[in-house]
Amino acid sequence: MPKANGGPGQRPASEGNRGEGWSDGDHADAQTDGGRMDAPPLVVDVDGTLTRPDAGARARSVDPRAMDALYEWPGTVVVATGKAFPYPVGLCGFVGIPETVVAENGGVVLAEETVRYAGDPEAARAVAADYEDAGYDLGWGPADTVNRWRETEVAVSHDAPEEPLREIAAEHGMTVVDTGYAYHVVSPDVDKAAGLREVADLLGLDPRSFVAVGDSENDAPTFGVAGRSFAVANADETARNAADEVTEGVHADGLLEALELVRQEDI
Numbered sequence: 372m373p374k375a376n377g378g379p380g381q382r383p384a385s386e387g388n389r390g391e392g393w394s395d396g397d398h399a400d401a402q403t404d405g406g407r408m409d410a411p412p413l414v415v416d417v418d419g420t421l422t423r424p425d426a427g428a429r430a431r432s433v434d435p436r437a438m439d440a441l442y443e444w445p446g447t448v449v450v451a452t453g454k455a456f457p458y459p460v461g462l463c464g465f466v467g468i469p470e471t472v473v474a475e476n477g478g479v480v481l482a483e484e485t486v487r488y489a490g491d492p493e494a495a496r497a498v499a500a501d502y503e504d505a506g507y508d509l510g511w512g513p514a515d516t517v518n519r520w521r522e523t524e525v526a527v528s529h530d531a532p533e534e535p536l537r538e539i540a541a542e543h544g545m546t547v548v549d550t551g552y553a554y555h556v557v558s559p560d561v562d563k564a565a566g567l568r569e570v571a572d573l574l575g576l577d578p579r580s581f582v583a584v585g586d587s588e589n590d591a592p593t594f595g596v597a598g599r600s601f602a603v604a605n606a607d608e609t610a611r612n613a614a615d616e617v618t619e620g621v622h623a624d625g626l627l628e629a630l631e632l633v634r635q636e637d638i
């Protein structure tokens with residue numbers, strides 16, 4: 372049963388409870404069992420997992436088959452990413468599913484019209500300032516759309532030097548997570564698993580009921596919390612070791628393979 376878009380993107384996520392902005396369509400009807408529908412809830416990464424494997428200009432572009440698969444998933448879908456908060460919210464809107472996200476590697480979550488924060492954004496910004504004072508650049512160009520709307524952490528380009536970033540982060544009690552696409556300066560107690568627990572709490576679901584799919588070390592904590600986990604074939608070693616299963620397909624092919632497997636076994 373496809374989910375109807377409840378239309379929460381019509382107004383700020385921080386405003387109030389589900390009300391006039393929501394339709395009482397398929398989604399509301401289907402959520403009568405604490406968010407459970409006909410399949411286990413999903414928690415999926417974006418970069419390296421929903422994407423095309425192409426190099427060059429289309430690298431990191433989302434495979435439309437993955438968007439359809441998320442829309443058609445007959446259960447709750449949580450988009451969990453290292454990207455800044457607006458990106459997964461936008462993706463939910465473009466896919467047509469309720470805005471249910473873990474953003475910024477767990478620094479901020481949104482579910483059921485409620486936003487929750489974790490981490491130490493001031494410390495992350497202090498690391499970025501010291502890094503720049505030391506003569507380095509975050510590596511995103513003047514507009515820096517990677518960090519412009521980021522609320523709880525700072526991301527640094529893979530083209531920027533890693534070691535001085537790790538040293539400066541440690542001086543501020545922060546840690547650096549490599550998502551395979553960027554270095555993220557985060558609080559040590561913040562990760563996608565903590566974010567998943569928050570979202571599950573807001574949805575009234577058991578985190579262990581989730582099926583997780585991802586590709587990098589920032590997904591490994593989620594794999595430890597979710598009841599079942601898949602690393603796509605392009606995943607890094609940390610993610611592969613943490614996952615229950617590794618797909619044969621890479622990127623979105625791997626996601627589709629995992630979802631098909633779960634559905635077949637679930638029937």
Ligand SMILES: [Mg+2]
Nearest residue numbers: 416418419586
């Ligand atoms: Mg990823």
